[in-house]
Amino acid sequence: MIRTRLAFAAALCLTLPSASFGQSARDYLPREPGLRTDPAREVRPPEETAPPAAIRPAAGTGGLLLRGIALDGATAVSEAELAPLWAGLIGTRVGVPELEAVAAAIGAAYRARGYILSQAILPAQDVSGGMVHIRVIEGFVETVEVLAENSSVQATTEQIFAPIPADRPLRITTLERSVLLARDTFGAEVETVLEPAPVTFGAANLGVSAAVEPTSYFATVDNRGSRLYGAWTLGAGSRSYNLLGLDERIDTLIAVAPSDASMLFAAATLDKPLASLAGSVLDGGRLELHADFSRADPDLAKSGSPDGLSLVQDETNLHAGLIVPFIRTRSQNLFGRAGLGFQESRGITDFANVESEQTDRLWVLDARLTWDVADRFGGVTLVDATVRKGLDIGGATVGADGPAAGVPDFLLADLTLSRLQRLGNGGWAIYGEATGQIAADVLPTTERFSLGDSTIGRGFAPGNTSGDSGFGTRLELRREIAPERLRDAVQSAELYVYGDYGRAWDRSLARDGEQVETLASWGFGARIDVRPWLTLTPEVARQLEGTATDTTETGLETRFYIGAIARF
The missing domain is CATH 2.40.160.50 (membrane protein fhac: a member of the omp85/tpsb transporter family)
Known part of the structure; x- marks a missing residue:
């Protein structure tokens, strides 16, 4: 002033x-x-993300008597935070639809916390003992490819987006920060595209078009x-x-x-x-x-x-x-x-x-x-x-x-x-x-x-x-x-x-x-x-x-x- x-x-x-x-x-x-x-x-x-609802047992008595659920690969969100999603199923008989619903709710819980590439799946397994394993894939960006009009813009853009591959699992705030800082530097024509990585399961590749x-x-x-x-x-x-x-x-x-x-x-x-x-x-x-x-x-x-x-x-x-x-x-x-x-x-x-x-x-x-x-x-x-x-x-x-x-x-x-x-x-x-x-x-x-x-x-x-x-x-x-x-x-x-x-x-x-x-x-x-x-x-x-x-x-x-x- x-x-x-x-x-x-x-x-x-x-x-x-x-x-x-x-x-x-x-x-x-x-x-x-x-x-x-x-x-x-x-x-x-922020985009409205409804919290995942707890899964309730379906009507009927058939299916697996569920004694517990274990998460494999979950590091960003603790199992204790996610356990209420399936707590009501323990001790009841469940089928594949209920277990897949639990996996979907876990993936939704990750995304609600900003982990936009993360998901959970129900892998093939032996469940005869009543214990079910759900695999959590904490998604990340494997590579960032920058397409720029000259070497100076290329180097600066690569530096701005450097934190993204290191953020595992990727958070939406990390991606937004890099995109907005790039637009602060070169204007609104900086664009990004996320695509699945061709080899690494659960990973993505990020393409950045840095036009001035x-x-x-x-x-x-x-x-x-x-x-x-x-x-x-x-x-x-x-x-x-x-x-x-x-x-x-x-x-x-x-x-x-x-x-x-x-x-x-x-x-x-x-x-x-x-x-x-x-x-x-x-x-x-x-x-x-x-x-x-x-x-x-x-x-x-x-x-x-x-x-x-x-x-x-x-x-x-x-x-x-x-x-x-x-x-x-x-x-x-x-x-x-x-x-x-x-x-x-x-x-x-x-x-x-x-x-x-x-x-x-x-x-x-x-x-x-x-x-x-x-x-x-x-x-x-x-x-x-x-x-x-x-x-x-x-x-x-x-x-x-x-x-x-x-x-x-x-x-x-x-x-x-x-x-x-x-x-x-x-x-x-x-x-x-x-x-x-x-x-x-x-x-x-x-x-x-x-x-x-x-x-x-x-x-x-x-x-x-x-x-x-x-x-x-x-x-x-x-x-x-x-x-x-x-x-x-x-x-x-x-x-x-x-x-x-x-x-x-x-x-x-x-x-x-x-x-x-x-x-x-x-x-x-x-x-x-x-x-x-x-x-x-x-x-x-x-x-x-x-x-x-x-x-x-x-x-x-x-x-x-x-x-x-x-x-x-």
Whole structure:
């Protein structure tokens, strides 16, 4: 969470509105409100697997008097766990159908525990003593054959799938992890096929087609920006895989306020797998390098500042970090992140042809855990926790003076909790989110908690309200329209109504004269996929509480938003 600092014209004895330019240009980027699935990080509920039922004796008195069942080859699941499946048959007379049903139930019990290739069979044997042996085949992958477009992709894919032959018996989570890590690296076109091994009984061979996904592009436009920049924002970006031949993924983004280019933001992120971490506790770890630059020149007169006052802000961020997928499956993910960032923010304030300049330089150590899980109740839960610590090294400094300026060696923690819950099978769902930040110090403006954007405080402009600490909540009721009701006019549509509330407070009253500020709004809108490549996001938002800082108008407003996202 990187936010551009607000330069105070202390030398001119001026106080700018607290949020007139309190956030980074990244907060003004066009984006969809709400939660949409990221194809690169599938979160699906686990497949429903009914537990095997205990086998009961059939009617009649014929057959073998069963004195016991012994399992041969069972190592992953103990016999004690499986014994209830046949306990009711002991001491009764059974036939081949009952014994085959026991074998089928044992195989189902293995698969319910994630051992997808395992099964149990009833072999030919002498059962005259009443003791029956059932053979458990704990299935595994004998070989992995990778077909890739070049040697680099081949080597990386083989390393990603190396844990699979070693996992005996094979668990579905091991297979899912390798598939998803490969798709994280090369895109969604990585495919797998399991086939029975021609020689080894109970084994399978895995074929992997590692095709690199072509570069994709997107363009966005919306009017969710602050009126200090003209409200409308244009954006464009791309994602490419293995463009440099380093097995890397590169994301780029650029955004601009088109009215007078008063806001510009450009960013690039590169991440690549670290082969040296394979097999360790950091297995699957990726190096991430990020850089962004922003320039902003807000029209402060629109917020009620004196005529002739201008503020031009340049910010540069550099960050290097490690991302580790501790858990990576279709239904659950746990990512850990740690990194070091450098930020330089330079602000030039001009009033009556008198300039003052401030420069902040911050070194920030950050650690983050993100956990998401899809459960059997039709919901997806997300927990996202971050700790950020400013370091007093390398010339770290905050250019402003006084108790409200913030300190370079700050400490803060962020926490976000959310859940998307399906309501029955009629297309209804409810989404809830709670987010908050607590700071141990007066923060540099880049690190402040903010409200007012396309998630919480949606009736207000981005960065409308900020504080050292704060919280925000929102609740959204969603209704997906059945495709047959759309009559091919659009591909899919989702309607929603929402309410949000947030509060931010400062540790120092000297920052802007208000220690606690509140925002609240409600509204309704739609997310309309006109075609697979085009999404429209109309919305109406009504302010319920708070003061808009991107206008001199008083009173609560109703705002009308429209956005479009095109994918290529």
